[in-house]
Amino acid sequence: MPLKTIAMECHVSAGGLGSYLRRYWRELVLHRHRIPLEGENPHAVKIMSEGKPNVMSHARYKKAIDACLSLEDIELNVSQIARKYGVEGTGLANFMRIHGARKYATGWA
CATH class of the missing domain: 1.10.10 (Arc Repressor Mutant, subunit A)
Structure with missing residues (x-):
């Protein structure tokens, strides 16, 4: 489900839910974006690299x-x-x- 739909069903803002997930459940966000962790700290992995497409x-x-x-x-x-x-x-x-x-x-x- 898209983040916006999940936020609407939970009665929270999409921005707030996105921030919460990126801070406390980053490995799930990385998995959703198909970004491998390869044994790294999830908070050290960038979701969007500057100058490169996601x-x-x-x-x-x-x-x-x-x-x-x-x-x-x-x-x-x-x-x-x-x-x-x-x-x-x-x-x-x-x-x-x-x-x-x-x-x-x-x-x-």
């Missing part, structure tokens, strides 16, 4: 960005590729603008 965005746009970089879909524009792979065109375009498709393709994400 794990969820990376997974959501991976196939669409790979298609943008391939010659197979060269005749399609970003909106058409987004529809083909079931993501929003604006979201894909923003992701590529912010993170850069070439930088993304090198595997740093």
Whole structure:
């Protein structure tokens, strides 16, 4: 369930619930974001690294960005590729603008 839905059912604010979870149940938040702990202290692991997309965005746009970089879909524009792979065109375009498709393709994400 999304955090907002959980907060509504519990009659608390989404921001407050998110802060509580990040402070006291950080390992659950990291698990939800698919960030491995690898034996580290959960409070030492960053959920969002500066300049890099989060794990969820990376997974959501991976196939669409790979298609943008391939010659197979060269005749399609970003909106058409987004529809083909079931993501929003604006979201894909923003992701590529912010993170850069070439930088993304090198595997740093």
